[in-house]
Amino acid sequence: MSKRGNAVRVLRLNASDDVLIAMQELRAGTHVPEEGLTMADTVPAGHKIAARDIASGEPVRRYNQIIGFATRAIPRGGHIHLHNLSMQDFERDYAFCADRKPEHTPGCKTDLLLNFDGIVREDGSVATRNYIGVISSVNCSATVCRQIAEAFRGEALAGYPNIDGVVAITHKSGCGMASNGEGIDLLRRVTAGYIRHPNFAAVLFIGLGCESNQVSSLLGAENLSESARLRTMTIQESGGTRATIERGIALVKELLPAANQVKREPVPLRYLTIGLQCGGSDGYSGITANPALGAAMDLLVQHGGTAILSETPEIYGAEHLLTRRAVSREVGEKLVSRIKWWEAYTSRLGGEMNNNPSPGNKAGGLTTILEKSLGAVAKAGTSNLADVFEYAQPVTTRGLVFMDTPGYDPVSATGQVAGGANMICFTTGRGSVYGCKPSPSLKLATNSPMYHRMREDMDINCGDILDGGLTVQESGEQIFRLIIETASGRPSKSEEHGFGEDEFAPWILGPTM
Known part of the structure; x- marks a missing residue:
């Protein structure tokens, strides 16, 4: 990181990256001595800066992964965004199961809480x-x-x-x-x-x-x-x-x-199923809230719980990071088959997968779906990919799983809840407001300015990671504790506002006759 006084000015995510992330607006001509560069352009906060001279046609890397290709020469210190970066087909190495971890035993030793106060139904569900x-x-x-x-x-x-x-x-x-x-x-x-x-x-x-x-x-x-x-x-x-x-x-x-005639009682965390969502993303989503939520989901999986990653169009281009963690080739190929279905689906309807990011995402600094996807996948943490489900199918496998859904949050979360999610965790950088009864929804802010501006809607501030107050792991543990408290009955901000009834939005397939 480069600083002026105590303020972080730029962030390098990986030593091999071609980009730096502006942590505040940097005007053209500003010198950043720690990186040895002078700003060639004015770059807004959250947007990308060229860390080196990039030739036209060259791949550009963030998180040490390709996020697009330069459409023209970009000087060192230049602004990288829609005007000079675009999508292009390239091969991804799915390397099925290459990064699969040895199986662990749920219920690892930790000083964190192991139970939540749930309501046990007659059929044993919670x-x-x-x-x-x-x-x-x-x-x-x-x-x-x-x-x-x-x-x-x-x-x-x-x-x-x-x-x-x-x-x-x-x-x-x-x-x-x-x-x-x-x-x-x-x-x-x-x-x-x-x-x-x-x-x-x-x-x-x-x-x-x-x-x-x-x-x-x-x-x-x-x-x-x-x-x-x-x-x-x-x-x-x-x-x-x-x-x-x-x-x-x-x-x-x-x-x-x-x-x-019900009462809450302590039950193991294996009865928690969390749907993972991100909406209104910005350039910080993949740096703060998404990896912090991933750290929380690693803790949940270690205790036998289930995390549902979804939004297939928003993991597009990053699916190889999941196939490498699949527990079997069959699970990895199930995910790839859903990617291919989406490619055919969007093509048939005259669209393309890079229609996403949304205008709000782009204003926040995200340029291509590849960049957004790499940040979005961070919500899944580092656990093995245990299974892949189609939209709204009952989720019957514990651990980290994937459910095929659109990227539109209400439709995606509706499928997750239908599949059994009894809570949603929703990261946002621009300030999405959302709830989904009957399951409580927690909102995780990616940056402190938005959190303080919208703190009546945000449940937790992951911007503390940027501000130097917390590590990603510490923020993840904070999220994990809040999940347990909310599952035990603490109202979320969206519940206090009454969100959750109008957001029911099943995915509509086929023609309206």
């Missing part, structure tokens, strides 16, 4: 929250679901202190689609994942009656049936909107007493 869900099969029943849930706001649950709320889970699909095939199978898998989710003590599932996504068909396809914790109804059979709302409120009232 909840971090205790909600009642009102779930729609189709957009046509969304208003009814919301109005039923609204009846239990305020003091309506005062007599039920162990219930965290009544949550409406609604969406924009369920009809105008084929009644069989990949599209509706995926919607049913997502919905069933929420119905089964341990964070719901009970669920009321409501349809219209004539939609493609029929209530009875979903139950049959997903091997679900009505029970003491699952009740169903349709608007058409119930006599219309008002009658359905009244009947729905009465059914929820019937579910409340049993849902309230």
